[in-house]
Amino acid sequence: MKVEGNVGEYFRIEELNASNHSILQEKFSTEKTLLWFLDDTTQLIIDNVPYNFKKNQVITLTEFYNIDVVHMGTTKLFQFNRSFYCIVEHDSEVDCKGILFFGAKHLPILNLSNDDQEKLGIFWKLMESELLIENDLQLSMLGTLMKQILIICTRQLKQQADYLSSINKKQLDIIREFTFLVEMNYLEKHTVAEYAEMLNRSPKTLANLFSKNDHKSPLQFIQERRLLEATRYLQFTNNTISEISDSLNFTDVQTFNRFFKRHLNQSPTEFRAFSLKEKEAENK
Numbered sequence: 001m002k003v004e005g006n007v008g009e010y011f012r013i014e015e016l017n018a019s020n021h022s023i024l025q026e027k028f029s030t031e032k033t034l035l036w037f038l039d040d041t042t043q044l045i046i047d048n049v050p051y052n053f054k055k056n057q058v059i060t061l062t063e064f065y066n067i068d069v070v071h072m073g074t075t076k077l078f079q080f081n082r083s084f085y086c087i088v089e090h091d092s093e094v095d096c097k098g099i100l101f102f103g104a105k106h107l108p109i110l111n112l113s114n115d116d117q118e119k120l121g122i123f124w125k126l127m128e129s130e131l132l133i134e135n136d137l138q139l140s141m142l143g144t145l146m147k148q149i150l151i152i153c154t155r156q157l158k159q160q161a162d163y164l165s166s167i168n169k170k171q172l173d174i175i176r177e178f179t180f181l182v183e184m185n186y187l188e189k190h191t192v193a194e195y196a197e198m199l200n201r202s203p204k205t206l207a208n209l210f211s212k213n214d215h216k217s218p219l220q221f222i223q224e225r226r227l228l229e230a231t232r233y234l235q236f237t238n239n240t241i242s243e244i245s246d247s248l249n250f251t252d253v254q255t256f257n258r259f260f261k262r263h264l265n266q267s268p269t270e271f272r273a274f275s276l277k278e279k280e281a282e283n284k
Contacts, residue, residue, distance in 0.1 A: 099176060
């Protein structure tokens, strides 16, 4: 069930199963996806990492993730674009920028409490009813319901993640903004000083903040985001090493090779060959 507005708004809910999981491959610009697993059987490979999800776990995805379905159990999908609900413009309402979306190198996975399971079930039914009735306030109503779901998930993830629950709001807001800025600018900006300037902070202040909260360093975060994109290019495109180096704004191929090998102990060519071999083995 989906609706599209007059100025590009897009919203969709679907109950996924083994017969219709191809919906996950229908990528679109500014896509945000939330998956709520209703049993213990769903197995996905996300950016070449295998996951076995449990009942009442929730994950959040953007259009940048690459998803292969090994087995799709019963799963509720919520999907929307920026025109429908912009989490950046409404960050003061939901606090999910840099937590659920934009900036999490590792896949955000949260476990719903019994109370939150009940709430999401109610919101799902309300959305189903609203999608059956066309009226001028339909998109506004659906946006309000989606906002409540994002708030629930953000709150739950904050409670479950040690480093999030132990940080005061001011510190967390700086870290969230930093991770968001890296996500938006990692192709052009590669130093802590550049991001510190955007945040009106000193590089030392950022480093101390991350260190105090047992977080990876700001530089590690920047480098890991570039590395993640490099591995995606190598695994999911046929671009040459030189083309990938250019796309990621490395000064030359040699610099890219050294950067990649320093972090993963193998060259880009070796990494691609190994990934291809693993994929061929899985398909046999």
